[in-house]
Amino acid sequence: MLVFFLIPLFVVFGISLATKQFGRPPYSALLSTEEGTVQLTLHLSNYIRLFSDNLYVAAYLSSIRIAFIATVITLLVGYPMAYAIARAPDQWRNILLMLVVLPFFTSLLLRVYALIGFMRGNGVINQFLGLFGIEPLVMMQTDFAVYVGIVYTYLPFMILPLYTTLVKLDSSLLEASADLGARPVRTFLSITLPLSLPGIIAGSMLVFIPAIGEFVIPSLLGGPDTLMIGRVLWDEFFTAANWPRAAAVAIAMLVVVVVPIMLLQRAQSAVVEK
Amino acid sequence: MRRGWFLPIAAALGFSFLYAPIISLVIFSFNESRLVTVWSGFSTKWYGELFNDPQMLGAAWLSLQIAALSATIALVLGTLAAVALVRFRRFKGRTLFSGMVSAPLVMPDVITGLSLLLLFVAMESLLGWPRGRGTLTIVIAHSTFCMAYVCVVVQSRLSDFDRSLEEAAMDLGASPLRTFFDITLPIIAPALVSGWLLGFTLSLDDLVIASFVSGPGSSTLPMVIFSKVRLGVSPDVNALATIIIGIVALGVLAATIIQLRSRPKKARA
Numbered sequence: 001m002l003v004f005f006l007i008p009l010f011v012v013f014g015i016s017l018a019t020k021q022f023g024r025p026p027y028s029a030l031l032s033t034e035e036g037t038v039q040l041t042l043h044l045s046n047y048i049r050l051f052s053d054n055l056y057v058a059a060y061l062s063s064i065r066i067a068f069i070a071t072v073i074t075l076l077v078g079y080p081m082a083y084a085i086a087r088a089p090d091q092w093r094n095i096l097l098m099l100v101v102l103p104f105f106t107s108l109l110l111r112v113y114a115l116i117g118f119m120r121g122n123g124v125i126n127q128f129l130g131l132f133g134i135e136p137l138v139m140m141q142t143d144f145a146v147y148v149g150i151v152y153t154y155l156p157f158m159i160l161p162l163y164t165t166l167v168k169l170d171s172s173l174l175e176a177s178a179d180l181g182a183r184p185v186r187t188f189l190s191i192t193l194p195l196s197l198p199g200i201i202a203g204s205m206l207v208f209i210p211a212i213g214e215f216v217i218p219s220l221l222g223g224p225d226t227l228m229i230g231r232v233l234w235d236e237f238f239t240a241a242n243w244p245r246a247a248a249v250a251i252a253m254l255v256v257v258v259v260p261i262m263l264l265q266r267a268q269s270a271v272v273e274k
Numbered sequence: 275m276r277r278g279w280f281l282p283i284a285a286a287l288g289f290s291f292l293y294a295p296i297i298s299l300v301i302f303s304f305n306e307s308r309l310v311t312v313w314s315g316f317s318t319k320w321y322g323e324l325f326n327d328p329q330m331l332g333a334a335w336l337s338l339q340i341a342a343l344s345a346t347i348a349l350v351l352g353t354l355a356a357v358a359l360v361r362f363r364r365f366k367g368r369t370l371f372s373g374m375v376s377a378p379l380v381m382p383d384v385i386t387g388l389s390l391l392l393l394f395v396a397m398e399s400l401l402g403w404p405r406g407r408g409t410l411t412i413v414i415a416h417s418t419f420c421m422a423y424v425c426v427v428v429q430s431r432l433s434d435f436d437r438s439l440e441e442a443a444m445d446l447g448a449s450p451l452r453t454f455f456d457i458t459l460p461i462i463a464p465a466l467v468s469g470w471l472l473g474f475t476l477s478l479d480d481l482v483i484a485s486f487v488s489g490p491g492s493s494t495l496p497m498v499i500f501s502k503v504r505l506g507v508s509p510d511v512n513a514l515a516t517i518i519i520g521i522v523a524l525g526v527l528a529a530t531i532i533q534l535r536s537r538p539k540k541a542r543a
Binding site for chain 2: 077078080081083084085087094096098099100101102103105106107108109110111113114115116117118152155209210212213214215216219220230233234237238246247250253254257
């Protein structure tokens, strides 16, 4: 029986070695046949370059900014939806939930592609606006398009954890609050919102973390000046073919992402316990 | 209880936001015109064109093979990992193990892809295997990240599993292995099915990781679509997208029905 558990353990262990060590000298040294010491200095220079070159710093900052703003918007869009689903009649809930999950299974690439058709210069939205004589809006190749893209594609990740916390909410608390004379808004702010906090954190992290490293959305929807770190890494790797630097970019990205991941795991265990 | 107008409207808007682009894409896939968004009559000619495109068909076939294989491997490994996590509450390195299992769920694709590629390259120079990159490396990469999803699905099923059934089987003299195959496996089967389907769709969908670990001559469908979309919107991608969306919708529907049917009668709300 032990063997059964050890095999996957070893497999995962091998993978973990990869994620953890690929940026360290041994791995980049393996990439070429030069001496280890040469590689070590070479490698450090990649990190120095990372900080001295404005491109990278700017890319990290704008990735974080874009991911953050997009996460907030997703939360604002997703919260009412999750709440509505949690409050919906029983027989509706599963159907609504499935409707939320369904797009998630539909290819991300294709959903982004559907958005392009929607937001293009002569896309559906602009044709619709044109019916009212409104000038076409420029939506593609802007940061706006990237926000829409992230919100659109990651909405299910926000709704599901929110739903799980909201549906477990004890309605007697809400009734008690209402009986004691609190207005709905106040009940929401002082009871519902704090109690759904783990869901908010979990959902936000599930959107924020992948959004930082997002590659497909900015490269298809964003403009040439939309800097995101996933794109920089991709270009570094595929266009510049600079593997060690790409690895350094990835390691730095990992550092940026690790703190949110830890937050996420804490929030998730809080969700599970409740 | 609050039953205002705000929630239903917000939800309705949200759902239309989710579905409007997809629906418009499906509609326009039947468009006659080459201009993707100008409607000029019903036609299925883009579907015809799609099925005469050897590059697309080849990539689609390759993607399906990879997805089926990866989902199967991921299912086996993910189930074992889930069993290990649920059954052995405490073992050395459990936190590390569960962390490693769930990390791929949130890790940005570019990091996963790059790290796997570097691992493959390192293994090649150390062990001489896997030689070069191609379908095999994509399968390995996809299996590993799908495994995490399978593990989560199976884990949730296992944790509301009645242990006494297994204990009864053991008391009646069944060996652990026999108990696993006769009792545990049938009960968690629905989770296995949906886990497999999940892995299958995820693998079919993946662009970033596949791009990193693939070699020349092994372009998966998302890679072909991506390069096409980059060059501009073309109507046959609409047709392809519609087909994929249709298949996925059916798959998810099937998985949900299987899950709902198998739920014990106690009807968990």
